[in-house]
Amino acid sequence: EDQVTQSPEAxxxxxxxxxxxxxxxxxSGLRGLFWYRQDPGKGPEFLFTLYSAGEEKExxxxxxxxxxxxxxxxxxxxxxxxxxxYLCAVRExxxxxxxGAGTQVVVTP
Amino acid sequence: NAxxxxxxxxxxxxxxxxxxxxxxxxMNHEYMSWYRQDPGMGLRLIHYSVGxxxxxxxEVPNGYNVSRSTTEDFPLRLLSAAPSQTSVYFCASSxxxxxxxxxxxxxxxxxxxx
Numbered sequence: 701e702d703q704v705t706q707s708p709e710a711x712x713x714x715x716x717x718x719x720x721x722x723x724x725x726x727x728s729g730l731r732g733l734f735w736y737r738q739d740p741g742k743g744p745e746f747l748f749t750l751y752s753a754g755e756e757k758e759x760x761x762x763x764x765x766x767x768x769x770x771x772x773x774x775x776x777x778x779x780x781x782x783x784x785x786y787l788c789a790v791r792e793x794x795x796x797x798x799x800g801a802g803t804q805v806v807v808t809p
Numbered sequence: 810n811a812x813x814x815x816x817x818x819x820x821x822x823x824x825x826x827x828x829x830x831x832x833x834x835x836m837n838h839e840y841m842s843w844y845r846q847d848p849g850m851g852l853r854l855i856h857y858s859v860g861x862x863x864x865x866x867x868e869v870p871n872g873y874n875v876s877r878s879t880t881e882d883f884p885l886r887l888l889s890a891a892p893s894q895t896s897v898y899f900c901a902s903s904x905x906x907x908x909x910x911x912x913x914x915x916x917x918x919x920x921x922x923x
Contacts, residue, residue: 709849734911734912736911736912741916741917742916742917743813743899743901743914743915743916743917744852744899744912744914745914746911746912746913749911787851787852789852789911794840794859794905795839795840795841795842795857795858795859795903795905796842796854796857796865796867797842797854797911797912798854798868799844799851799852799853800851801849801850801851802851
């Protein structure tokens with residue numbers, strides 16, 4: 701059975717203090733790893749899809765990377781507006797995804 | 810551009826009551842899913858559909874029913890509510906030929922069963 705584990709559970713950063721979130725996965729055949737951002741009281745919002753080891757995607761202060769067993773979401777020089785819960789998910793089959801429990805990020809001024 | 814619309818946003822039920830959570834999307838997406846989100850457990854798949862007339866069970870289907878008679882709508886029915894079904898429920902959709910873009914999620918329904 702596919703498994704997705706995210707660490708740490710929570711992360712508190714000072715504004716400008718870069719850090720990384722981890723998503724490790726065990727799947728029989730990766731059909732895509734997805735990163736989402738979720739703000740309190742809202743549904744998750746899609747950020748990135750990664751398909752093959754070595755692939756990287758960037759958006760503003762966020763950069764996602766992928767290896768054969770894990771993905772990292774790097775937050776560079778974060779701002780308070782980057783505070784959110786970040787979720788990763790793997791696609792098990794068409795239309796079916798498994799999510800990790802998420803990392804709650806708080807960025808203080 | 811409404812995206813994925815869920816109703817109601819909040820609901821309180823008594824144990825044993827039944828109800829339907831509504832989900833509609835206006836993007837002509839083939840894939841639709843229902844997830845529940847509980848603290849510390851992330852999003853867990855309840856049921857999903859790859860097209861009108863086709864549904865399948867996810868990780869936690871017990872106590873829930875779905876049907877998909879149209880592309881746009883994917884209602885979730887709670888047959889006999891239990892306190893363990895207290896959760897936040899999210900509906901999501903994606904296009905089959907754009908599945909690289911992941912899901913579009915609704916804003917959620919917060920359900921409390923007393």
